[in-house]
Amino acid sequence: MNPETLTIGLNPLPGAIPAWHGETYALKWDQTAQRVRGHGGFLVSVWGSDDSDRGQGCAMHVAYAASGALACLSLPLGQHRTYPDLSPVYPAAVRMQRAVKDLLGLQASGSRDTRPWLRHGAWAAGEAPLRKDYAIDGAGTRRSEPYAFVPVSGDGVHEIPVGPVHAGTIEPGHFRFHAVGERILRLEARLGYTHKGVEKLLETCTLDSGARLAGRISGDSTVAYTWAYSMAVEGVSRIEPPARAIWLRALLLERERIANHLGDLGALGNDAGFAFGLTQFSLLKEDMLRVNESLFGHRYLMDVVIPGGVRGDLRAGDIDRLRREADTLGRAIAALRAIYDEHAGLQDRFIKAGIVTPGLALTLGLWGLAGRASGMAWDARVDLPCRPYDELSVRAAVRRNGDVAARVNVRFDEVFESLRITRLLLDGLPGTAICTPPGQAPDRAFGVGMVEGWRGPVFIALHTGAANRIHRLHPHDPSWQNWPVLEHAVMGNIVPDFPLINKSFNLAYSGHDL
Amino acid sequence: MQEILRLIIAKGLRTEPAPEPDPALLATTRRLGEEVRRCFNGALTIRHVDAGSCNGCELEIHAVNNPFYNLEGLGIRFVASPRHADVLLVTGPVSRHMEEALRRTYEATPDPKLVVALGDCGCTGGVFGESYASCGRVSNVIPVDVAVPGCPPSPLAIMRGILTAIAIGR
Numbered sequence: 001m002n003p004e005t006l007t008i009g010l011n012p013l014p015g016a017i018p019a020w021h022g023e024t025y026a027l028k029w030d031q032t033a034q035r036v037r038g039h040g041g042f043l044v045s046v047w048g049s050d051d052s053d054r055g056q057g058c059a060m061h062v063a064y065a066a067s068g069a070l071a072c073l074s075l076p077l078g079q080h081r082t083y084p085d086l087s088p089v090y091p092a093a094v095r096m097q098r099a100v101k102d103l104l105g106l107q108a109s110g111s112r113d114t115r116p117w118l119r120h121g122a123w124a125a126g127e128a129p130l131r132k133d134y135a136i137d138g139a140g141t142r143r144s145e146p147y148a149f150v151p152v153s154g155d156g157v158h159e160i161p162v163g164p165v166h167a168g169t170i171e172p173g174h175f176r177f178h179a180v181g182e183r184i185l186r187l188e189a190r191l192g193y194t195h196k197g198v199e200k201l202l203e204t205c206t207l208d209s210g211a212r213l214a215g216r217i218s219g220d221s222t223v224a225y226t227w228a229y230s231m232a233v234e235g236v237s238r239i240e241p242p243a244r245a246i247w248l249r250a251l252l253l254e255r256e257r258i259a260n261h262l263g264d265l266g267a268l269g270n271d272a273g274f275a276f277g278l279t280q281f282s283l284l285k286e287d288m289l290r291v292n293e294s295l296f297g298h299r300y301l302m303d304v305v306i307p308g309g310v311r312g313d314l315r316a317g318d319i320d321r322l323r324r325e326a327d328t329l330g331r332a333i334a335a336l337r338a339i340y341d342e343h344a345g346l347q348d349r350f351i352k353a354g355i356v357t358p359g360l361a362l363t364l365g366l367w368g369l370a371g372r373a374s375g376m377a378w379d380a381r382v383d384l385p386c387r388p389y390d391e392l393s394v395r396a397a398v399r400r401n402g403d404v405a406a407r408v409n410v411r412f413d414e415v416f417e418s419l420r421i422t423r424l425l426l427d428g429l430p431g432t433a434i435c436t437p438p439g440q441a442p443d444r445a446f447g448v449g450m451v452e453g454w455r456g457p458v459f460i461a462l463h464t465g466a467a468n469r470i471h472r473l474h475p476h477d478p479s480w481q482n483w484p485v486l487e488h489a490v491m492g493n494i495v496p497d498f499p500l501i502n503k504s505f506n507l508a509y510s511g512h513d514l
Numbered sequence: 515m516q517e518i519l520r521l522i523i524a525k526g527l528r529t530e531p532a533p534e535p536d537p538a539l540l541a542t543t544r545r546l547g548e549e550v551r552r553c554f555n556g557a558l559t560i561r562h563v564d565a566g567s568c569n570g571c572e573l574e575i576h577a578v579n580n581p582f583y584n585l586e587g588l589g590i591r592f593v594a595s596p597r598h599a600d601v602l603l604v605t606g607p608v609s610r611h612m613e614e615a616l617r618r619t620y621e622a623t624p625d626p627k628l629v630v631a632l633g634d635c636g637c638t639g640g641v642f643g644e645s646y647a648s649c650g651r652v653s654n655v656i657p658v659d660v661a662v663p664g665c666p667p668s669p670l671a672i673m674r675g676i677l678t679a680i681a682i683g684r
Binding site for chain 2: 120121122123129134135136137138139140142144164165167168169170171172192193194195196197198200201212213216217218219220222263276279280282283285286289299300302335336338339508509510511513
């Protein structure tokens with residue numbers, strides 16, 4: 001699909017990835033969605049903005065990914081408070097639109113699900129925290145409202161409420177199970193517990209100071225978020241970081257991917273009763289975190305990527321150390337993979353647990369790591385590559401079984417691919433400069449950033465304000481698309497397999513709730 | 515099976531032993547062991563509550579249970595319910611949506627109980643501060659005994675925080 005196919009005037013956006021932006025009107029809003037869908041495009045994100053401080057009304061925005069480019073559309077609403085519903089075309093839009101309603105008071109007309117999503121009652125139904133006239137320290141109501149879970153009835157159906165405080169060390173969310181005996185009939189998640197006003201807070205930041213906050217949207221994906229954020233800032237400022245900085249960012253992103261995959265592979269073994277796996281993989285992960293600390297000053301690489309480049313460089317000795325680390329890791333993981341593959345008890349739990357068929361994945365828009373385990377062969381490093389990925393011939397790991405075993409295998413495949421990329425990056429680390437400060441960005445500019453985080457594509461949309469400030473910034477985690485699919489994956493499975501299936505997706509709460 | 519045993523033997527005991535060159539951890543480990551034995555008879559239990567964290571602190575809480583730090587080896591365990599817990603380990607700025615859940619968790623924890631607020635956000639509200647959606651620091655919602663700064667605090671700092679909490683509880 002090229003931009004002409006959309007029959008809307010689109011302008012290219014400057015920046016590290018091919019992206020287009022244009023304005024449209026209500027009639028075209030859902031037509032365009034159908035056209036994009038018809039061409040096999042993905043829905044990336046839906047968000048709104050309040051532009052009343054610049055003499056306009058509110059606006060809706062959408063981003064699609066199709067055929068190697070991002071297409072972003074804006075729909076100025078003037079004084080209207082409604083816009084056409086995208087969910088008949090893209091089911092994943094439902095929760096995004098509910099969030100827009102909660103935060104900006106804009107309603108998708110005709111949408112069937114009108115329940116609040118991110119709003120639990122901290123602010124009242126009529127209030128809209130992302131409106132410019134809403135104070136960031138607004139008093140709100142501090143009253144929690146009940147949530148209308150979809151009722152399930154029938155012989156022997158019982159309800160199991162879980163959360164928001166979970167039994168393990170994980171983020172808070174509520175899961176409502178309906179089960180018959182041990183078998184899950186239906187699961188419905190309620191999220192939004194960790195909503196802490198990130199988007200409102202970002203509007204008080206400069207393009208410079210926002211980077212620190214961007215790195216804390218989802219702590220396990222700090223490199224992905226800071227890179228996507230920096231990419232958007234560099235796009236609007238029309239600068240390109242030095243080649244060395246970009247190579248180092250990719251090195252950091254692959255380290256983040258490896259570390260998280262190692263943690264998950266261990267935890268998945270543990271959730272299937274194989275504590276040996278957790279022990280072995282957490283040893284490998286801890287070794288990596290200590291190398292991060294010693295080379296980059298932070299175990300999880302927070303604040304290393306900054307707009308314009310990176311903080312901290314590698315010396316020749318460090319490069320040798322990382323090469324040796326890659327060799328050691330490669331050998332150790334290969335040995336553990338053989339054990340996982342041959343362990344009958346483990347494979348018995350993994351295989352056929354939590355299946356998402358490729359057809360369902362396509363319909364619901366599953367993507368990222370979980371999508372690739374269900375045949376969705378899309379990886380931003382391959383399909384929308386920024387430098388240096390365009391030179392690395394990344395091979396996307398794709399499986400089609402869509403079960404826990406497939407998601408385990410994708411993780412293994414991706415770790416080996418990341419190690420291969422790491423060696424290429426270390427061999428070809430160019431230049432010497434590591435930062436080009438962005439300078440002043442123009443007012444009312446629009447920029448985007450997108451990188452393939454370990455969980456999936458992380459997207460940032462940036463609308464600039466005057467004096468290098470953020471007018472509106474929307475971070476989008478791939479979990480938005482994948483949470484609803486988890487509810488399908490667990491159907492017909494037994495309740496005790498839920499932790500295993502949930503872990504195999506390992507979706508973000510904080511990155512989603514914002 | 516052979517390969518599993520071979521790897522277990524090859525890796526050996528990775529819990530950092532007494533003569534290891536990490537003096538900070540060593541001191542913490544020893545004192546923790548003594549305190550735990552004396553005050554809690556080797557059965558200290560922790561309930562973690564994420565009250566709105568970015569998930570960074572959670573990564574380090576997982577790390578304190580890895581073989582290098584091996585908190586559980588000292589008799590300190592994470593438990594599934596606040597009703598089984600001696601210590602609440604609370605992360606995040608407390609989001610308004612978690613305020614009630616945190617209060618209820620605190621009330622569900624039997625006395626005597628200790629609260630450790632973890633991370634910059636738990637200590638001060640951190641980068642998220644107080645807003646329409648965030649109550650800020652943990653002590654704005656429930657009483658806090660020890661606050662461990664860091665973004666996120668290292669596993670060592672977390673262990674030290676727990677030790678300090680035990681000293682108070684004595």
